[in-house]
Amino acid sequence: MTEITETGSLSARPASEGAVGIELDEVSKVYPGQPVPAVERFSMTIEPGELVMLVGPSGCGKTTTMKMINRIIEPSSGAIRIDGRDVLSLNPNELRRHIGYVIQQIGLFPHLTIAENIATVPRLLGWSKQRTAERVEELLTTVQLDPGVFAKRYPRQLSGGQQQRVGVARALAADPPVMLMDEPFGATDPITREKLQAEFLRLQAEIGKTIIFVTHDFEEAIRLGDRIAVLSERSRIEQFDTPANILAAPANDYVSSFIGQGAALKRLALIPVVDAKLGQPTGIDGSASVDAAASLRDAIDLLVLTGAERVDVSDAGRVVGSINHAAISAALGGVAPRIRERG
Numbered sequence: 001m002t003e004i005t006e007t008g009s010l011s012a013r014p015a016s017e018g019a020v021g022i023e024l025d026e027v028s029k030v031y032p033g034q035p036v037p038a039v040e041r042f043s044m045t046i047e048p049g050e051l052v053m054l055v056g057p058s059g060c061g062k063t064t065t066m067k068m069i070n071r072i073i074e075p076s077s078g079a080i081r082i083d084g085r086d087v088l089s090l091n092p093n094e095l096r097r098h099i100g101y102v103i104q105q106i107g108l109f110p111h112l113t114i115a116e117n118i119a120t121v122p123r124l125l126g127w128s129k130q131r132t133a134e135r136v137e138e139l140l141t142t143v144q145l146d147p148g149v150f151a152k153r154y155p156r157q158l159s160g161g162q163q164q165r166v167g168v169a170r171a172l173a174a175d176p177p178v179m180l181m182d183e184p185f186g187a188t189d190p191i192t193r194e195k196l197q198a199e200f201l202r203l204q205a206e207i208g209k210t211i212i213f214v215t216h217d218f219e220e221a222i223r224l225g226d227r228i229a230v231l232s233e234r235s236r237i238e239q240f241d242t243p244a245n246i247l248a249a250p251a252n253d254y255v256s257s258f259i260g261q262g263a264a265l266k267r268l269a270l271i272p273v274v275d276a277k278l279g280q281p282t283g284i285d286g287s288a289s290v291d292a293a294a295s296l297r298d299a300i301d302l303l304v305l306t307g308a309e310r311v312d313v314s315d316a317g318r319v320v321g322s323i324n325h326a327a328i329s330a331a332l333g334g335v336a337p338r339i340r341e342r343g
């Protein structure tokens, strides 16, 4: 699997060694007293190490679908298997210790320090003090919070974005093979949100967990997901595919309306410059250049910004060709976007 990082470079994203697949088989949920199911016969297979985004409007059943996986909500019918094992046959508490869970409200315990919050599951699992302390330190560093500064603080002494990072660290504490994330960055301002998304992508490139991520933000789904499931009422799957394929060929009007304006521009963000047919270098000394590993959207950006007809493309500081509008259009129409596609 390959993806483009926020800096525009391509990177492999291996599934972590312990990553597991998840299967949902005709899963339904009817809340007591409700005439219609909140989720109706939802089926999906998620590959080990895959990051699947569930995207859909408010009330369509995203959260219910996800919470059935760790049995915070019990399904009314259907089967759920993690690594081939029937989730409904497992002890729910035991199950939840093996599934990381991050939510928008973060849910840190206010009376516990950051270190104690992160240590919640290791403590339940009976880890030694030393092993727990080492893990806490490692995780704080992973989510880019200095342990010396933050370990002993209380949640109220952290900003929203910092608290959200602690939420992610806490979910990762016992190295669960599966992570469920419910609008984890929803409550943060746009700048913090983007930063958290970028950090999260970097982290996932390292840890390769199997992740189900709920969002109502299609842009977020495109940016983060290996595959996106676009859901309508009762968690009906309108399309389940890679971001590139959904943008290139929305299955129906419902999906198109979700994509909104600017589908071509959104697709450009997923295609690397090297996928376009490059021309000869401009030969203009000191002219602006775009990195070969950056996206075609970056190339368009530079063309618009400079007003040039053509800009150079560089690789490791060396000019390897040039790109213009025509080459970018051709890349959109002529080749299948390959970023984020499974390979």
Ligand SMILES: Nc1ncnc2c1ncn2[C@@H]1O[C@H](COP(=O)(O)OP(=O)(O)OP(=O)(O)O)[C@@H](O)[C@H]1O
Pocket (backbone or CB within 6 Å): 031, 032, 034, 038, 056, 057, 058, 059, 060, 061, 062, 063, 064, 065, 216
């Ligand atoms: N405990 C409950 N009892 C009855 N109905 C419920 C309950 N929880 C959720 N619902 C209903 O089930 C449907 C799906 O809710 P769910 O929270 O899964 O949607 P969602 O897509 O996650 O929405 P949002 O994006 O607003 O969080 C909604 O119509 C909701 O009103």
